[in-house]
Amino acid sequence: MLSGAAWISVLATITVLIGSALWAERRYSGYTKLPARFDWRLRAASFMPRSIVLWMTPVVFVGILALIAWIGGNAPPERMHGDPNTGVFVACASVIWAQLFVLWLVGRWARGAA
DSSP states (O other): OOOHHHHHHHHHHHHHHHHHHHHHHHHTTTOSEEEEEEOTTSOEEEEEEHHHHHHHHHHHHHHHHHHHHHHHHHSOGGGOSSOHHHHHHHHHHHHHHHHHHHHHHHHHHHHHHO
């Protein structure tokens, strides 16, 4: 069973993901397309509509977090190898980092494109 702190971290992470996507929507409203993929030198390799680029990561990660939280809360104790709360905390930190990295890449591209 997940602790209250784990559920709070999931809700806080979802709030950060949605808030950062809303912020980025306003920040990059002047662009119709944004880079969706970057090559190994961190240069834009392909472009997609702005809303898809900015909302794909939060939508996918909210689904992943929901699945991780559901499994952590419903898996039988004998199937657990460690504390499920730790997995939830690591997942929350990882998805926040990934969202910030995507926004950093887009911002870096936008500064160079302007």
